[in-house]
Amino acid sequence: MQVRKYLMVAKLKLADIKAFTLDFYMRLAYYPVEIIIIYIFWRLVYSSVGDTIIAGFSYPQIISYFMIQRICQHMFSEYGISLAIQEDISSGNLHVYLSRPISYVKYLFASIVPSIIISGGFGIPVFILLAYILNLPFPTGLYNWIFFILSLGMSSIIVFSLNLLIGFSTFWFRDITYIRWLYFSVVDFISGAVIPLSFYPQWVQLILEYLPFQYIYYVPLLVFFDMATITEMLKLFIIQFLWICILLFFVKVTWNKGLKIFDAQGG
Amino acid sequence: MLNLCLSGFLTIIWILFWMVIFSRVSLLADWTLGEVIILTSFSNIGWALYNMFLEGFYSASDKVISGDRLERYLTKPVNALFAILFEDVNPLNGLTQLLIGVFIMILAVQFYQINIKPMSILISFLVLLIGWLTLSLIYGTVQFLSFWTGRTKGVMRFLVAFDEYTLYPLDKIDRSVKFFLTWGIPIIFLSTHPTLILVGKLDIYNSLNVLLTVSLLFVVWLIIFQFCWHMGLKRYESYGG
Numbered sequence: 001m002q003v004r005k006y007l008m009v010a011k012l013k014l015a016d017i018k019a020f021t022l023d024f025y026m027r028l029a030y031y032p033v034e035i036i037i038i039y040i041f042w043r044l045v046y047s048s049v050g051d052t053i054i055a056g057f058s059y060p061q062i063i064s065y066f067m068i069q070r071i072c073q074h075m076f077s078e079y080g081i082s083l084a085i086q087e088d089i090s091s092g093n094l095h096v097y098l099s100r101p102i103s104y105v106k107y108l109f110a111s112i113v114p115s116i117i118i119s120g121g122f123g124i125p126v127f128i129l130l131a132y133i134l135n136l137p138f139p140t141g142l143y144n145w146i147f148f149i150l151s152l153g154m155s156s157i158i159v160f161s162l163n164l165l166i167g168f169s170t171f172w173f174r175d176i177t178y179i180r181w182l183y184f185s186v187v188d189f190i191s192g193a194v195i196p197l198s199f200y201p202q203w204v205q206l207i208l209e210y211l212p213f214q215y216i217y218y219v220p221l222l223v224f225f226d227m228a229t230i231t232e233m234l235k236l237f238i239i240q241f242l243w244i245c246i247l248l249f250f251v252k253v254t255w256n257k258g259l260k261i262f263d264a265q266g267g
Numbered sequence: 268m269l270n271l272c273l274s275g276f277l278t279i280i281w282i283l284f285w286m287v288i289f290s291r292v293s294l295l296a297d298w299t300l301g302e303v304i305i306l307t308s309f310s311n312i313g314w315a316l317y318n319m320f321l322e323g324f325y326s327a328s329d330k331v332i333s334g335d336r337l338e339r340y341l342t343k344p345v346n347a348l349f350a351i352l353f354e355d356v357n358p359l360n361g362l363t364q365l366l367i368g369v370f371i372m373i374l375a376v377q378f379y380q381i382n383i384k385p386m387s388i389l390i391s392f393l394v395l396l397i398g399w400l401t402l403s404l405i406y407g408t409v410q411f412l413s414f415w416t417g418r419t420k421g422v423m424r425f426l427v428a429f430d431e432y433t434l435y436p437l438d439k440i441d442r443s444v445k446f447f448l449t450w451g452i453p454i455i456f457l458s459t460h461p462t463l464i465l466v467g468k469l470d471i472y473n474s475l476n477v478l479l480t481v482s483l484l485f486v487v488w489l490i491i492f493q494f495c496w497h498m499g500l501k502r503y504e505s506y507g508g
Contacts, residue, residue, distance in 0.1 A: 030424055030425045030427075030428035033425065033428040033429060034428060034431070036444065037431055037432050037435060040435065040437070040440045040441070040444065041435050043440075044295055044296045044435075044436070044439065044440070045288060045291070045292060045295065047296065048292040048293075048294060048295050048296060049291065049292050054291050055291070178273055181273060182273060182276070185273075185276075185277050185280065186280065189280055189283075189284065194284060195284060195287060195288075199287055199288075199291065200287055201287075201290070
């Protein structure tokens with residue numbers, strides 16, 4: 001019964017599928033544009049050092065890396081939830097959700113799941129097709145795909161939790177535009193979206209190992225490209241899982257504390 | 268102040284990105300780190316100018332599609348096109364970004380001891396300005412297609428995806444892509460050419476040649492833009508608008 005409510009939310013979002021699919025096709029139109037600049041830029045980098053391996057990546061590998069990373073980014077870009085939370089809190093609309101027998105956080109999660117599944121469902125086959133045509137490396141082993149999907153699933157929860165925390169900061173700061181802007185700008189650089197983290201100096205990599213951001217793109221992609229041993233993969237999975245627990249704990253704390261402020265202000 | 272800090276912070280992040288790349292390569296296809304930082308500054312300055320004065324070209328469609336709003340512009344005793352494009356101009360929008368772009372550029376020129384000539388400064392900024400005006404005219408033309416198509420969101424999203432290209436050097440790339448980024452969507456004039464001119468990698472003859480080319484493109488797109496506006500208006504009026 002509990003789950004059925006949220007399945008219904010997901011179904012309602014799926015009912016909007018037509019608009020979403022159109023939006024996805026529009027994205028597909030500019031996906032090649034994004035890939036071309038990646039191709040151009042990394043071609044320049046690799047030709048400048050004589051087509052060797054840089055920071056553990058060969059040229060075809062780096063192209064593959066960014067092709068799949070962009071698809072993942074498109075999957076996560078549906079996370080406009082921090083903005084939605086800001087609007088709900090600022091307008092007082094949150095009260096509507098609170099008066100209903102549903103969990104606001106679970107409602108938000110249910111509403112984004114269809115978009116992740118659809119984006120991934122369209123994007124991954126497009127990647128496989130392009131990788132096959134362009135002769136780019138992609139894993140053929142079943143376990144790579146299983147571990148990658150598992151890791152990506154966990155990274156989606158990390159992204160979701162981080163966005164919840166940003167959204168909930170509206171309880172304390174009225175306008176979170178700058179926080180959102182800062183988050184989206186910085187996270188791209190420390191999650192492996194702009195550059196694989198192995199390109200950074202050793203000391204930066206060491207710091208990033210203690211933060212949750214590398215588990216958004218970099219770690220799932222390491223798993224995808226078989227760049228970690230089974231033992232390393234398991235270790236990464238455990239740490240990724242621990243980060244989920246830590247972030248969800250903070251989500252719970254900020255939500256409870258924030259609600260008190262919301263109630264004190266008259267909801 | 269907060270705006271200034273965040274714009275500055277983002278620019279610093281991009282410079283750090285280039286430093287990471289240049290820790291792996293000594294030259295990026297003839298480009299030095301100093302030159303690439305100037306390119307980033309040009310990208311910043313261009314976007315700042317766009318945010319300050321040219322954003323109306325991007326949002327024209329919303330005003331045109333919602334008929335009642337267009338009617339309002341047409342009945343005012345002002346030039347309707349001018350009002351649509353420049354009504355919401357807010358020079359404060361990109362001021363901080365502009366200041367940071369100029370500041371980083373001066374810093375890079377000083378730090379990397381890049382010799383620049385006054386004439387190069389003039390030509391590079393003229394190319395930048397005309398380049399952005401041309402791109403805005405392309406945005407505007409696509410927006411006015413909504414007179415016929417109703418929606419232009421998809422095409423706009425496709426065009427905007429080229430924004431990222433202003434952050435990378437584009438002179439040593441595949442010939443066909445370079446041709447498209449010169450004559451199709453003239454992104455090459457927004458940061459690559461201004462940098463090459465400023466740092467003296469293009470001599471005065473070639474610099475003027477670039478200026479002439481971008482000016483020519485500007486005139487062509489201005490004619491197309493005006494044509495689309497007038498044809499669109501005719502269609503709007505013939506439908507009883």
